[in-house]
Amino acid sequence: MTNRRPYSIPDNEALRLEKLREYQILDTHSEDTFDKIALLAAQIFNVPSAFINFVDAQRVFIKSSIGYDEPISEVPREESLCSRTILKDVVNTYADTHNHPELMENPHVLANGGIRFYASAPLKTPEGLIMGTICVVDYKPREATEAQLTMLKTLSSIIIDKLENRLRYRKSVESQVNLMNIALHEIKNPLASIKLANEIISKSPPSAERMTENIKSAVVRIQAKLADLLKQSELEEKDMMLNVEEVDLNEMFARLLYNFELLAQRKDQKIEFYCDDTLPVLEADRTKISDVLHNLLSNAIKYSYPGTIIKLSAREAGNYVHIEVKDEGQGLNFSDMQKLFTKFAKLSSKPTGKETSNGLGLSITKSFVELHNGNIYAMSPGKDKGTTFIVSIPFKHKRAPELEEISEFN
Known part of the structure; x- marks a missing residue:
């Protein structure tokens, strides 16, 4: 009997594990954000299973799993195909694992109904350290297209962006x-x-x-x-820098609607969005503006009652774009308004679907808006009368006066 490991250790293993611990992601509960990314990966490949994995020293922690019958939080590192993926900064794919002799000792490949198709993208940090993978699995051979593999790599970068922001x-x-x-x-x-x-x-x-x-x-x-x-x-x-680029709010709204559609459906809620097609180009940090809207829309769903409507809209107002997130939820009282954007604030509203809250979302949102020299405020007629959050971000470049047109909408 030998002690040979069936997987190799990256040369930067010590630094890699140090960064992994900095993220504080190991042994955390499942989160809707990561589950939705894994679900999207499975839908892109039209496969039954998808996973987001982080490779620890002796094990692989499974942050998110889609399509797996029995909940599982980790597997030994030597049993995970992800242990191979973290060795190289490339998307890894096996059209049929049975055509690769080096995989035929893996219990997840050998098992009855085991893995036949596998594709994974490394989760690479800005320092170039690979934390784990996002992978998709099928139990019959299949081919992956270049477009699918490219989208899988894009999802991997979104995961790392989330971890870096946190x-x-x-x-x-x-x-x-x-x-x-x-x-x-x-x-x-x-x-x-x-x-x-x-x-x-x-x-x-x-x-x-x-x-x-x-x-x-x-x-x-x-x-x-x-x-x-x-x-x-x-x-x-x-010191917090902005990565400024052109932002298409119509595209961002559509992506938000897609991301939150399933979450809203769980509570029989409907999301409506309207974005004025004549809006000038918004030059901003795409990631931070997306995080702002993500936090506000997530809160609207979380604190609204089942069967209600949530409205997301944007219009031009002078030199600013005004973005509104309006819900029919629990509303805010005077005390709530006084401490709304403070860290760890305890508000009177409670999640209507047993969701969790850490009390930091609105504080982060406010800081991101102010980094853009913008403003954010909330309006509410009172308890159980809904809340509207309004974000104002200045345009860097205005259209010519003859092309300007201020749109009105409800």
Whole structure:
């Protein structure tokens, strides 16, 4: 009996595993976002099964599985075909696994009704490290087209974009916590000086003049420390860069409708969208604007009642595009409006389909809108009367005046 591994280890394995742990994706629960990406992969290839996998040191964690009868969260690394895919930055495909002798010892290939067709795209980070794969499986031989393989690679990049966005935001939150801790530490001593000086003044009035100077000095020190920390925080916020390109809102709306259609159908909800065809070109960060709309539409579905209508629309208003997400859900009260865009805010509305919420979505949304020099606000007539979120993003280039036309819609 030998200890030979039936899979090879990438040369950058240590760095790869370090990055994988940074993402904090291992052993997490299933998420609708990843499930929808896996479902889309299965539909593109017209196959029964699709998976999103992350390759750990000794195992492969299955983040999402479509078409698998029994829920399974991991398999040994030596049993996963994904262990081969992470060795090279290419889309890997087997039209018929039985034509590849090196696969014939794999239990998932050998099993009765086992894997015959397999195609996977590596999940590659911006640093070039491969975290795992998105793969599709069929239990009979078949051929994949170049277009299908290209779309699979595109889905892999979307997964990594999601993970990178989460990582950036988590680091931002951690940075703010660190700044708060520094602030508490830095002002502790000046506050102690102020407290002591006040006690001395109360016990010895003649010392008031000298102690007053000590208090003034301590206050100046606190103000200087807080100013430095605020400046540092502002610099960190400005470090978030925009990847500006032309954005077709009609196309983005159609993609959102497709992505959320199944989720809305579960609650017997209907999504209607309208985008003025005469809108000027919006130059913005496509990913961040998509995340903004994704968060708002996801919240509209999450907090609206079954059988209601959600409206997504966009129109030109002066030098801005106004995007509205309107629902017939639980609405907002005065207290909700006061803390709506703060981190970890607890609002009165509750998910109507047992969905979960981390309290960060609207805070992230606001930061992304403001990075575009835009604004976001909400309107609600009151509880159980629905909510409308309005996002205003400035156009960089306007059309010629004779072509301008402001569209009206409900």
